[in-house]
Each structure stands twice: as C-alpha cells, then as structure tokens.
Amino acid sequence: MAEDTEQRYDPTSIEVKWQTRWAADPALYAAEPASSGKPKYYVLEMLPYPSGALHMGHVRNYSIGDALARYMWMRGYNVLHPMGWDAFGLPAENAALKNHTPPREWTLNNIAGMKRQFERLGMGFDWATEVTTCLPDYYRWNQWFFLRMYERGLAYRKKSKVNWCPECATVLANEQVIDGRCWRHEDTLVEQRDLTQWFFRITAYAQELLDGLDKLDGWPEKVRTMQRNWIGRSEGTEVDFFLAGKTDQGSERQRIRVFTTRVDTIFGATSVQLAPEHPLVASLTAEDAALKAQVDKLIEEQKQAREAGDIGAIDKHGVPTGHFAINPYNGALVPIWVANYVLGEYGTGAIMSVPGHDERDYEFATKYRISIQRVIAPATPGTEEPALPFTTEDGVLVNSGEYDGLSCTQAKKLLQEAAVRGTFGEAKVIFRLKDWGVSRQRYWGTPIPMIHCERDGLVPVPDDQLPVLLPDQIEITQQGGSPLGRVPSFVNVTCPKCGGAAKRETDTMDTFVDSSWYFYRYIDAKNANAPFDPTRADYWFPIDQYIGGVEHAILHLIYSRFWTKVMRDLGLIKNDEPAQRLFTQGMVIKDGAKMSKSKGNVVSPDDMVGRYGADATRMYALFAAPPDRDLDWQEDGVAGVSRFLGRVWRLANKYVPVARAAKGEVVVAPSGVSLKLLRKLHQTIAKISLDFEGRWHFNTCVAAIMELVNEMQAADAQLAAGEVPPAVLRELLRSLVLLLAPFAPFLAADLWSELGEEGAVLRATWPVSNAELAKEDEIEIPVQINGKLASIVRVPAGASSKEIEAAALEDEKVKARIAGKNVAKIIVVPGKLVNLVIPPSDKGLSPGAPSIK
Ligand SMILES: [Zn+2]
Ligand SMILES: [Zn+2]
Numbered sequence: 001m002a003e004d005t006e007q008r009y010d011p012t013s014i015e016v017k018w019q020t021r022w023a024a025d026p027a028l029y030a031a032e033p034a035s036s037g038k039p040k041y042y043v044l045e046m047l048p049y050p051s052g053a054l055h056m057g058h059v060r061n062y063s064i065g066d067a068l069a070r071y072m073w074m075r076g077y078n079v080l081h082p083m084g085w086d087a088f089g090l091p092a093e094n095a096a097l098k099n100h101t102p103p104r105e106w107t108l109n110n111i112a113g114m115k116r117q118f119e120r121l122g123m124g125f126d127w128a129t130e131v132t133t134c135l136p137d138y139y140r141w142n143q144w145f146f147l148r149m150y151e152r153g154l155a156y157r158k159k160s161k162v163n164w165c166p167e168c169a170t171v172l173a174n175e176q177v178i179d180g181r182c183w184r185h186e187d188t189l190v191e192q193r194d195l196t197q198w199f200f201r202i203t204a205y206a207q208e209l210l211d212g213l214d215k216l217d218g219w220p221e222k223v224r225t226m227q228r229n230w231i232g233r234s235e236g237t238e239v240d241f242f243l244a245g246k247t248d249q250g251s252e253r254q255r256i257r258v259f260t261t262r263v264d265t266i267f268g269a270t271s272v273q274l275a276p277e278h279p280l281v282a283s284l285t286a287e288d289a290a291l292k293a294q295v296d297k298l299i300e301e302q303k304q305a306r307e308a309g310d311i312g313a314i315d316k317h318g319v320p321t322g323h324f325a326i327n328p329y330n331g332a333l334v335p336i337w338v339a340n341y342v343l344g345e346y347g348t349g350a351i352m353s354v355p356g357h358d359e360r361d362y363e364f365a366t367k368y369r370i371s372i373q374r375v376i377a378p379a380t381p382g383t384e385e386p387a388l389p390f391t392t393e394d395g396v397l398v399n400s401g402e403y404d405g406l407s408c409t410q411a412k413k414l415l416q417e418a419a420v421r422g423t424f425g426e427a428k429v430i431f432r433l434k435d436w437g438v439s440r441q442r443y444w445g446t447p448i449p450m451i452h453c454e455r456d457g458l459v460p461v462p463d464d465q466l467p468v469l470l471p472d473q474i475e476i477t478q479q480g481g482s483p484l485g486r487v488p489s490f491v492n493v494t495c496p497k498c499g500g501a502a503k504r505e506t507d508t509m510d511t512f513v514d515s516s517w518y519f520y521r522y523i524d525a526k527n528a529n530a531p532f533d534p535t536r537a538d539y540w541f542p543i544d545q546y547i548g549g550v551e552h553a554i555l556h557l558i559y560s561r562f563w564t565k566v567m568r569d570l571g572l573i574k575n576d577e578p579a580q581r582l583f584t585q586g587m588v589i590k591d592g593a594k595m596s597k598s599k600g601n602v603v604s605p606d607d608m609v610g611r612y613g614a615d616a617t618r619m620y621a622l623f624a625a626p627p628d629r630d631l632d633w634q635e636d637g638v639a640g641v642s643r644f645l646g647r648v649w650r651l652a653n654k655y656v657p658v659a660r661a662a663k664g665e666v667v668v669a670p671s672g673v674s675l676k677l678l679r680k681l682h683q684t685i686a687k688i689s690l691d692f693e694g695r696w697h698f699n700t701c702v703a704a705i706m707e708l709v710n711e712m713q714a715a716d717a718q719l720a721a722g723e724v725p726p727a728v729l730r731e732l733l734r735s736l737v738l739l740l741a742p743f744a745p746f747l748a749a750d751l752w753s754e755l756g757e758e759g760a761v762l763r764a765t766w767p768v769s770n771a772e773l774a775k776e777d778e779i780e781i782p783v784q785i786n787g788k789l790a791s792i793v794r795v796p797a798g799a800s801s802k803e804i805e806a807a808a809l810e811d812e813k814v815k816a817r818i819a820g821k822n823v824a825k826i827i828v829v830p831g832k833l834v835n836l837v838i839p840p841s842d843k844g845l846s847p848g849a850p851s852i853k
Contacts (some may be wrong), residue, residue: 007650007653008646009642009645009646009649009650011612011613011615011616011642011645011746011747011778012610012613013752014613014746014747015120015122015613015614017750018122018251018745018746018750019055019119019120019122019411019746020415021117022122023119026127026128027330028124028760029081029124029125029126029127029761029762030126030128031078031079031080031081031082031126031129032078034535034536034539036078037465037649038076038077038078039076039077039078040077040078040079040080040539040540040544041069041072041077041078041079041080041544041545042079042080042540042542042543042544042545043065043068043069043072043079043080043081043136043543043544043545043547044065044080044081044082044519044522044542044543044545044546044547044579045061045062045065045083045546045547045548046061046257046515046546046547046548046549046552046556047066047083047084047085047086047131047515047518048085048086048112048114049085049086049087049089049091050085050086050087050107050110050114051091051110051602052113052114053114053117053605053606054114054117054118054121054596054605055114055588055595055602055605056588056602056603056605056621056633057549057587057588057595058379059121059588059605059617059618059621060417060585060588060621060622060627060631061547061548061549061585062118062123063121063618063619063621063622064090064547064583064585064622064627064696064698065547065623066081066122066123066124066742066745067698067742067743068501068545068547068619068692068742069072069081069124070124070741070742070745070762071692071742071766073124073762073763074738074741074742074762074763074764074765074766075766076765077522077649078471080126080129080522080523080540081124081125081126081794082125082126082129082131082519083123083125083126083127083130083255083520084129084131084132084133084518084521085107085114085130085131085132085133085134086132086133086510086511086514086515086518087107087111087132087133087134087135087514088133088134088139088444088445088446088511088514089444089445089511090170090184090442090444092104092106092107092134092170092333093442093443093444093476094409094442096476097476097477102472102474103136103443103444103476106445106474107134108132109433111132115127117605117606119820120606120609120614121338121605121609121614121617121618122614122615122618122745122746124745124762126853128525129522129523129525130525131518131521131522131525132635133511133514133515133518134444136467136470137526137528138514138518138521139514140466140467141447141517141521141531142513142514143446143447143448143449143461143466143467143468143508144463144466145513145517145531145563146448146449146509146513147449147460147461147463147565148282148566148570149200149566150199150450150460151460152569153201153746154200154201154204154395154566154837155198155199155200155201155438156198156199156201157196157197157198157199157458157468158196158197158199159194159195159196159197160194160195160197160729161192161193161194161345162192162193162194162197162437163176163177163190163191163192163197163437164190164191164192164193164195165182165184165185165188165190165191166188166191167182167184167185167188168182168184168185168442169441169442170440170441170442171193171195171197171437171439171440171441172190172437173436173437173438173510173512174434175230175435175436175512175554175555175558175559176512178191179310180306180307180308180310183555188792189307189308190319191306191307192303192306192307194513195439195606197437197438197439197507198437198438198439198448198505198507199435199436199437199438200435200436200438200562201435202433202435202436202558202559202562203431203433203434203435205562205565205566206231206233206425206431206433207233207429208565208576209227209231209310209433209558209561209562209565210227210228210231210233212561212576212577213227213228215577215667216577216582218577218579218581218582219581220582220583220584220628222550222553222584223550223557223584224554225482225583226553226554227553227557227558228251229432230432230433230554230558231431231432231433231558232431233429233430233431233432234261234429234430234431234432235261235427235428235429236259236260236261236262236263236427236428236429237259237261237263237412237415237416237419237425237426237427237428238257238258238259238347238348238425238426238428239258239260239263239270239328239352239419239424239425240255240256240257240258240328240366240424241255241256241257241268241325241326241327241328241334241352241427242254242255242256242325242326242328243255243256243280243323243325243326243336244323244324244325244326244333245323245324246259253326254279254280255424256272256274256325256336256350257348257350257425258272258347258348258350258351258352259347259348259350259351259428259430260351260352262354262357262358262393262408262412263411263412263415263416263419263425264376264393264397264408264409264411264412264415265354265356265357265358265375265376266327266329266352266354266415267327267329267330267332267366267373267375267397267399267401267403268354268355268356268357268366268373268374268375268376268399268400268401269327269334269352269353269354270334270353270354270355270371270372270373271334271335271336271352271353271365271371272325272334272335272336272351272352273318273336273337273338273339273342273350273351273352273353273364274321274336274337274338274339274342274349274350274355275339275343275344275349275350276298276299276302276338276339276340276342276344277344277349278338278342278344278350280350281295281321281338283819284321284336285321285324288322291319291321291322294319294338295338297317297321298317298318298319298338298339298340299394299839301314301315301316301317301340301403302340302341302343302548305340308846311341311343314340314341315701316339316340316341316360316363316364316367317337317340317365318337318338318340318368319337319338319389320335320336320337320339320368321335321336321338323335323336324336328414328419328422328424328425329401330401331697334352335351335370337368337370339364339638341364346430346432347430353365353370354370354375355370355371355372355373355388356373356374356375356376356388356389356390357375357376357388357389357390358389358391359389359391361389362388362389372388373399374388374390374397374398374399375391375393375397375398375399375400376395376397376408377390377394377395377396377397377398378395378396379394379396379407393408393409394408395407395408396408397411403415406496411781420590421538421685436458436510436559436562437510438510438513439507439509439510440507440508440509440510440511441481441507442482442483442508443470443474443480443482443483443484443508444470444508444571444671445508445509445510445511446470446508446509446513446845447468447469447470447484447490447504447505447508447509448505448507448508448509449461449466449468449505450504450505451493451495451496451502451503451504451505452502452503452504452505453495453497453498453500453502454498454500454502455495455497455498455500456495456498456502459495459496459502460496461496462496464807465496468504468647468652470484470508471487471489471490472486473487474486474487477795481506482506482507482508484504484506484507484508485506490504491503491504491506492504492505512555512556512559513559514672515556515559515560516556516559516560516563517531517560517563517564517567519543519560519578520537520541520567520573523536523537523539523540524536527675531572532572534571534572534573536663537572537573537574537575537736538573538574541573541574541578542575542577542578542579542580542582543578543579543580544579545579545581545582545583546578546579546581546582546583547582547583547584547585548582548584548585549581549584549585549587550584557582559579560578561578563578564577564578566574578741581751583628583696584628585627585628586625586626586627586628586629586630586631587630587631588621588630588631588633588705589630589631589632589633590602590603590632590633592632595633603633603635605617608638611638612638612639612642612788613642613645613746615645615743615744615745615746615747616638616639616641616642616645616744616764617638618743618744619641619645619702619743619744620637620638620641622642622698622699622701622702622743623641623698623699623702623703624636624637625699626696626697626698626699627696627698627699628696629666629710636812641702644706644709645744647709647713648736648740648747648751649710649747649751651661651709651712651713652733652736652737652751652754653754655719655729655733655753656733656754656755658726658729658730659726659729659730659733659734660730660754660756661726661753662725662726662727662729662730663730663756665725665726665727665730666727666729667725667727667728667731670725670728672723673715673718673723673724674723674724674728675726675773676711676715677711677712677715677732678728678731678732678773679773679774679776680707680708680711680774681708681731681732681735681773682769682770682771683704683769683774684704684705684707684708684739684773685735685739685767685768685769686771686774687700687701687704687771688701688704688705688739689766689768689769692742698743701743702743703741705736705740705743708736708739709736712732712736730755733751733755734755734757735767737751737752737755737761738761738764738766738767739767741761741762741764745761745762748761748817749761749762754763775796776796776797777796777797778794778795778796778797779794779795779796779797779831780792780793780794781793781794781807781808781831781832781833781834782802782833782834783788783808783811783814783833783834783835783836784833784834784835784836785814785817785818785835785836785838786835786836786837786838787835790813790817790836791808791813791814792813793808793810793811793834794807795807797831799830800830801828801830804828804830804834805826805828805834808826808828808834808836809826814836818836818838821838822838822839823836823837823838824837824838824839825837
C-alpha cells in the first residue's frame with residue numbers, strides 16, 4: 001500500500017536513458033595509450049560465439065568481468081576491457097542449409113543483435129577494439145601466422161589416422177574428441193579415417209607447455225592439473241630387441257624398438273607385443289593368411305574401441321606370430337605377439353611385456369599362459385616375497401645377472417647407459433600430447449594459404465597475396481568433402497613459383513586457431529600491416545585477468561599458450577604466457593540441470609532485463625552464488641534484487657536534496673547514529689575492496705551492501721529528524737553509489753548525477769576505508785586469575801570468546817603473572833569477564849598470587 005503512494009523505481013527508463021548516453025560516448029570505456037602514465041590492467045572475458053542470443057552463462061561471465069573492470073577504472077588504472085566475436089564455425093553453415101541464409105549474413109546479423117544485448121546490459125566494453133574473426137582483416141593474420149609456422153616446420157602435412165565426426169562432416173583434433181564423441185555433438189561417435197591433413201607441431205613445445213604450468217600460480221589448480229595430464233610426460237628408455245632367425249650374411253638383424261618406463265625390469269620381459277599396425281606386422285604375416293586374418297580382427301577391435309572412446313578398457317586380445325625376439329641384455333628369446341591394446345601412435349608402437357611387475361602384462365600373460373618371472377624383490381632383506389605382479393619401484397633387482405642387488409632407480413640408470421654403449425637404445429621422454437590437426441573440410445573458416453602445384457608441390461601463398469578470401473557465393477552441403485573444392489574460381493590459381501596452372505588448398509582452419517590469439521588483436525585491432533604492434537603488446541601483456549568457462553581447460557587454453565610461445569619465438573612479443581591470472585566461473589543451472597534448449601529450461605536475458613532491469617539481472621548473477629560455483633537460477637531471486645535496488649533508489653531520492661546541498665562540507669567528529677552508520681559504511685568499503693583484490697566473493701559483497709542499506713533504513717527516523725548532519729548523509733549516499741557502481745552501473749550512474757557529482761561515476765575514485773572509523777566500539781573486560789582481578793583488557797564489542805581469550809593471554813600484566821605456570825582452565829563469559837585457573841601446586845611460585853581456596 002505504502003509503495004503505491006511513493007515513487008516507483010523504474011529500471012527501464014533509467015537504464016535506457018544511460019544506455020543512450022553511453023553509446024554516444026565511445027571514450028567512456030576506451031583504453032588509453034601507454035603514455036597515460038597510469039598502471040595498466042587488461043581484463044578479458046572469453047569471446048562469445050555469435051549464435052544469435054546471449055544466454056545466462058554469458059551474462060554471468062561478463063557481469064564478473066565488467067564488475068572487475070569498473071572497479072579497476074575507479075582504482076585509477078588504465079583498463080583494457082575489449083569484446084569480439086568467435087565468428088567462424090559450423091552453426092553458420094547449418095543455418096545456411098536450413099534457412100538459405102549465407103553464413104556471413106547470418107553471422108553478422110547475430111553479432112548486431114548480441115551487441116545490442118550487451119549494450120542493454122550496460123557492459124563496459126571498448127567497442128573501438130572489436131574483433132570479428134570471420135572478417136578478412138582478422139583472418140588474413142591467421143594465414144600470415146600459418147605461413148610463418150610453415151616456414152619454421154611448425155605447420156606440416158601428413159597422412160594419418162584422424163578423428164572424423166559424421167555430423168560435422170569434418171576432421172576433429174584430439175582435443176575435440178570427448179569420450180569418443182564430438183565436442184559439439186555429444187551423441188555422435190567419432191570415426192577413425194586415414195586422411196592427409198595439416199597439423200601444427202604443438203609437440204615441439206610440449207616440455208615448455210608443461211614447465212610453464214608451474215609458474216602459472218594465478219591459474220586454478222584444476223586447470224593446471226588437466227593440462228599436465230593432457231600433455232602426459234613419461235620418462236623412460238627406448239630399447240631395441242632383435243628379430244631372431246636367419247639373416248643374410250653381413251646384413252644387420254632387424255630391430256624392434258620398444259619404449260618402457262621400467263627398463264629395470266627388462267630381465268623379466270617374457271614377450272614383445274606389437275601394435276596391430278606396427279610396420280613389422282605386415283612382413284611377419286605376409287606368408288600366413290590365417291595369422292593375417294587374426295591380426296585384421298585385432299585392428300577392427302582396436303578401431304571399435306577407439307570409436308567407443310575408451311581404448312583403455314578394451315578387452316585385451318592378442319595372437320602369437322610364431323616369431324621371436326632377442327633381449328639385447330641377456331640374449332633371451334621371447335615370443336613376438338600382436339596385441340589389440342598396444343597403440344601404434346604411443347611411444348614406438350611396440351612394448352616389452354613384463355608380467356611379473358605390471359598389472360596389465362600380468363593379466364595378458366595369465367590369459368595366454370605366457371611365462372611370468374620375478375626380477376624385483378623387496379628392498380628389505382628377509383622380507384617375504386610378495387605375490388606377483390609386484391609393481392613397486394621401491395625394490396631391488398633379482399634374476400637380472402650383473403644388475404642383481406641394485407635398487408630400481410640405480411638399475412634404470414645403469415641399464416640405460418649400457419643400452420647407449422651397446423647402441424641398442426637411449427633415454428627417451430615421450431608425451432601424450434599429439435600435434436594439433438587443424439584441417440577442416442568445412443566452408444566457414446579461414447582458408448589455408450597453400451597451393452598445390454604439379455611441378456613444385458606445396459607452394460605457400462606469398463604474403464602480398466593475402467588474404468586468401470573466402471568466396472561468398474557457395475553451395476553448402478555436408479557431403480563430398482570441402483565445399484571450397486566445388487568453387488572453380490577459388491580452386492584454380494596460377495602457381496606463384498612457376499606461373500603454371502595450380503590448385504588451392506580447399507580445407508579451412510580449425511576455428512580454435514581464431515581464438516588462439518584474438519586477445520592480441522584487441523590491442524591494435526585496425527592494424528593493416530601487422531597482426532599488432534609489438535610495442536603495444538609489450539605494454540598490455542600478459543593479460544592481468546582472464547575469465548571464462550572451465551570447459552576450455554584443454555582446448556583453447558592449451559592452444560593459446562602454444563600460440564603465445566610461437567609468437568614470442570617470431571619476435572612479436574616478450575611474454576611467455578598469455579594470461580597472468582585465470583578465473584573459471586561456475587555454470588548457470590536451472591531445476592538441477594545446465595540451461596539448454598533441449599531441456600527446455602532456458603531463461604532469456606532479454607526477458608529478465610525487460611521484467612527486472614539490467615542492473616537487477618547482473619547483480620543477481622553475482623549475488624546468487626560465489627562466482628566459481630554453479631548458480632541455480634531462481635526468478636524469485638532476481639525479483640528480490642530488483643526490490644532491493646528499488647529500496648536504494650527511494651532511500652537515495654528521499655535524501656538527495658539534503659546531500660546535494662552539502663557538497664563540499666566536511667564530516668567532523670561524528671557520534672551517535674552518525675558514527676554507527678559511518679562505521680558500517682567503512683566496514684563495507686573494506687570488505688568489498690578486499691574481495692576485489694582476489695577473493696572475489698561478490699555474493700557476499702552484494703550482501704554487505706544490502707546490510708549497509710538495511711542499517712540506513714533502520715535509522716530512517718533519525719535521518720528524517722535531521723539527527724545526522726548533511727555532510728555525513730552525503731558521505732553515506734555518495735559512497736553507497738560508488739560501492740554499487742561495479743554491480744549495478746545504471747542505477748549508480750543515475751544517482752551519481754542526482755547527487756550533483758561531475759563526470760562519470762566510472763571514473764570517480766573508489767572510496768578508501770577509514771580504519772579508525774571502521775573500528776568497532778571497544779568494551780573493557782576484567783581478567784581474573786583464580787578469581788582475583790589481575791588486569792583489564794579492551795576488546796571490540798561483540799568479540800568472540802576466542803578473541804577475548806587471546807586478548808587476555810596477550811595482556812602484559814597477565815603474561816607476567818602466569819609466566820612459568822600451568823594454566824589449567826580458562827573460563828570466558830563473553831562481554832563480562834575472563835578467569836584463568838592455575839592449580840594449587842603452583843602456589844607460592846609467584847609471590848602474592850591468590851590462592852584458589
Ligand atoms: Zn560434430
Ligand atoms: Zn608451380
């Protein structure tokens with residue numbers, strides 16, 4: 001009832017007014033040049049794919065980044081807060097198939113719509129640095145980087161087994177296959193195909209990518225762990241077994257190279273196992289049709305297991321070839337098997353099988369009755385021999401000839417040295433990380449700038465012919481290979497080398513290429529002569545804070561680290577890593593599930609903004625959960641935040657005339673209710689400032705602002721009666737607006753101007769907490785020893801028992817009295833007294849000490 005008679009908070013009219021003003025003032029959110037002299041701060045949120053509409057996950061991600069950017073502006077930093085569009089990709093082609101809209105048109109329309117949404121939400125982006133990855137002024141630099149990598153052997157072409165998503169009708173990188181399924185099609189099993197494809201040699205940086213993780217202490221541990229596991233470094237030895245049998249006179253015996261991390265167990269090797277596609281297998285099976293049929297079956301089983309996504313869980317099968325290998329250390333003959341669980345692409349595609357000391361080998365040997373030998377015993381003499389397999393490395397060698405008695409660690413070293421001396425092996429480090437397959441048989445991506453000439457082979461497109469433009473008029477189908485291959489005007493080209501007729505490469509680049517370096521382009525988005533100016537990169541990099549979803553831990557976040565290292569080696573930048581700090585926000589869920597169209601639980605940001613305003617929607621996204629946790633969307637909650645902002649608006653409006661008139665007045669010696677309110681204010685400033693420095697508990701920040709407003713409302717009678725001086729009222733309102741500015745920028749801007757302040761609230765100075773004012777009232781607490789007064793301590797009103805006890809034990813008088821004595825018990829009556837109990841046996845040690853009796 002009361003509300004009807006009062007003015008109503010109308011977020012739409014406030015927000016649209018400010019949105020219009022901000023749109024007309026591009027300098028407001030613009031980064032300044034290095035010459036500004038201010039410390040720089042680069043805050044970056046992962047750029048969205050222009051699907052057509054922002055979702056709540058976006059709103060949350062960008063509300064976190066925008067709050068941080070606004071805070072840093074108010075702290076006086078030169079802030080770069082850019083935005084762009086990850087605009088290549090398959091959905092544009094699917095839309096083209098469905099609606100006959102060209103991908104370019106569809107994408108650019110979506111971008112325009114989403115940009116309007118961003119503006120309506122009041123996101124403070126510097127649009128002058130906007131990057132759209134599907135436009136030639138950006139993707140020409142993808143091509144330029146490709147050529148630089150090609151020159152350095154970092155981009156190369158090879159035939160290999162590749163992952164093929166039938167739904168995407170294209171090849172996928174290993175990182176884009178999740179549990180055997182396509183990263184974009186959760187229900188689609190990925191197939192294996194043999195194709196000639198372009199790769200980036202990310203493995204050349206494997207060790208550096210791994211080592212760099214140790215220095216990224218501003219990154220979440222879970223992301224670093226995921227990357228470490230993905231890179232998967234193993235240290236071991238490569239050893240050559242020799243193929244037994246007759247050799248032509250003078251010719252070398254054929255070698256079978258195995259990789260092992262446990263060369264110390266090599267005297268226990270009782271078979272050698274080859275991957276079905278190991279090159280030797282073909283010759284071993286050449287004259288044995290039955291064996292070949294069995295091997296073909298293993299190949300098929302392996303293919304199926306790969307496609308099912310869990311090769312580790314394959315039902316282990318193998319076949320003996322009837323051939324033998326010679327152990328180079330002791331000349332022992334061991335049978336050669338072909339096994340479906342040995343992978344051609346890991347290590348050398350061949351392993352030695354040591355069933356006595358490896359679980360998997362033990363399982364296989366037991367199944368096929370291959371002999372099992374013990375070569376490692378417990379390190380402690382006299383210990384009972386444990387059952388096999390005995391897999392510990394904390395043991396000593398037995399049955400290993402001259403190596404008997406050595407520890408596993410010593411033996412590894414000596415056996416490795418012996419292999420090098422005997423030229424039958426070497427130390428080896430291998431990685432699970434594979435080179436990044438970047439060819440895609442799709443239209444909507446960056447054309448690979450290479451030409452196939454019959455005379456000259458592969459010929460790079462010369463730099464002065466970049467960009468290789470994507471043709472506009474194209475028929476999109478998802479069959480029959482690369483769509484560009486069906487555009488003669490694109491394919492047919494003159495060879496830059498011989499001037500003869502040649503053909504362009506028709507594959508396009510993986511869209512993860514686009515997102516690997518987009519954040520460098522932001523610093524110099526209009527540069528037509530280079531990807532960016534290195535001196536600008538020097539100033540802005542590394543990124544101070546990167547914010548995005550944890551689902552990118554392997555894909556984007558490994559690729560972009562790789563790209564940064566390549567750019568550093570090209571001399572473009574000096575930083576080794578793209579981002580100093582990384583924050584991964586939680587998901588937005590509703591009714592227990594991630595919001596998705598298929599689950600029908602999507603909440604539209606436009607709808608929320610229309611109903612409750614952008615400020616309430618953004619503030620709720622920060623208030624409802626700590627940013628790193630999942631947020632369970634509750635519309636009641638948005639309504640609640642909107643009501644809170646309404647209370648702020650009414651409170652401010654009621655006292656704005658008084659506060660405005662007090663401009664320039666100084667607060668002197670506050671007391672009573674003034675002191676109480678200022679204390680709360682300065683405690684709130686301290687809390688929020690601390691949170692922005694790293695804890696990021698924005699949910700409790702918003703809660704603290706709500707408490708402050710509650711206290712001001714509770715004092716309404718005194719405020720209305722003029723018991724609070726106008727200067728105090730002004731400080732309260734002014735600071736409240738500043739505290740709100742990162743979270744509810746529209747309302748803050750409006751109240752700021754109502755208060756008669758000059759300029760944008762965004763560029764006002766963040767308030768500093770006055771520690772003296774923030775200090776709680778103190779009370780005096782008597783400290784007794786055995787019931788007699790020993791001292792009096794001062795503690796904040798409302799101090800906990802623990803705090804009071806600590807204050808008592810820190811007191812100098814008390815310390816002197818209990819020195820060298822046994823305090824048996826401490827009784828704290830909060831707000832009243834502390835009593836220390838010292839047992840009677842200590843009586844008399846300290847003269848004058850009261851007796852307990
Ligand atoms: Zn797919
Ligand atoms: Zn040529």
